Amino acid sequence: RKEVEQDPGPFNVPEGATVAFNCTYSNSASQSFFWYRQDCRKEPKLLMSVYSSGNEDGRFTAQLNRASQYISLLIRDSKLSDSATYLCVVNRTPNNDMRFGAGTRLTVKP
Amino acid sequence: EAQVTQNPRYLITVTGKKLTVTCSQNMNHEYMSWYRQDPGLGLRQIYYSMNVEVTDKGDVPEGYKVSRKEKRNFPLILESPSPNQTSLYFCASSLSWTSGGGSYNEQFFGPGTRLTVL
Numbered sequence: 001r002k003e004v005e006q007d008p009g010p011f012n013v014p015e016g017a018t019v020a021f022n023c024t025y026s027n028s029a030s031q032s033f034f035w036y037r038q039d040c041r042k043e044p045k046l047l048m049s050v051y052s053s054g055n056e057d058g059r060f061t062a063q064l065n066r067a068s069q070y071i072s073l074l075i076r077d078s079k080l081s082d083s084a085t086y087l088c089v090v091n092r093t094p095n096n097d098m099r100f101g102a103g104t105r106l107t108v109k110p
Numbered sequence: 111e112a113q114v115t116q117n118p119r120y121l122i123t124v125t126g127k128k129l130t131v132t133c134s135q136n137m138n139h140e141y142m143s144w145y146r147q148d149p150g151l152g153l154r155q156i157y158y159s160m161n162v163e164v165t166d167k168g169d170v171p172e173g174y175k176v177s178r179k180e181k182r183n184f185p186l187i188l189e190s191p192s193p194n195q196t197s198l199y200f201c202a203s204s205l206s207w208t209s210g211g212g213s214y215n216e217q218f219f220g221p222g223t224r225l226t227v228l
Contacts, residue, residue, distance in 0.1 A: 008150070034216070041222075042221070042222070043220060043221055043222055044153070087152070098143075100152045101152055
C-alpha cells in the first residue's frame with residue numbers, strides 16, 4: 001500500500017464548478033501536510049499548507065483529519081487556470097522526509 | 111531571484127555512460143533533495159541532504175550517487191545509467207526548522223531534467 005494515496009482522476013469539470021480532492025496517508029508519524037500544484041511538464045509548486053483547524057485561501061479550502069489520516073482540498077468556482085495536477089504531500093519531520101501522492105489531475109472546461 | 115536551477119534540462123544518453131545532473135540553489139537552504147517522477151508513481155525521493163557533507167538515501171537510491179560539498183550545490187551522479195533510469199528528475203531545497211512543535215518546510219523545486227537512457 002502506498003504511503004500517500006490519491007484518486008488519480010481525471011476530474012473534468014465545467015467552469016464555476018466546485019470540486020473536491022481527497023487524500024489518505026498511512027503513517028501516523030506524519031507532521032506536516034501540503035497541497036502542491038503541478039502544471040504539465042513543470043515543477044511542483046506549493047499551493048497551500050494544511051493546518052489542523054482547516055484553512056482557506058481564496059477559493060481553496062484545505063482540511064485535515066488526523067484521526068482518520070485524511071486530507072482534502074476543495075476548489076470553489078473553478079477557473080480554466082485551475083487545470084493542473086494536484087499533489088498531496090505529507091512530511092515526517094525532523095528529516096523533511098516528504099511523501100508525495102501520485103497526484104489528481106483536474107481539467108476545467110469552458 | 112530566489113530559485114533552484116538544474117542542468118541540463120534535457121538529456122539523451124546511452125547505457126553505461128556516466129553523467130551528472132547539477133542542482134544549485136541561491137536561498138541558503140540547508141535541505142536539498144532529488145526526486146524522480148514517473149507516470150502513475152508520483153514523485154519518489156532518491157537522496158536527500160540535511161546540510162553540507164550530510165547525505166542520506168531516500169526511497170529509490172539504487173544506481174545514483176550524490177555529494178554535498180557546498181551548501182548551494184547538490185549534484186546527482188549516475189555512474190552507469192540504465193534504461194530504467196529514464197525519468198523526469200527534480201531537485202528541491204528548503205529551510206529546515208522546527209519551532210514549538212510545529213515546522214515549516216516548503217520545498218522549492220527546480221524546473222526538472224528529462225533524462226532518456228537508450
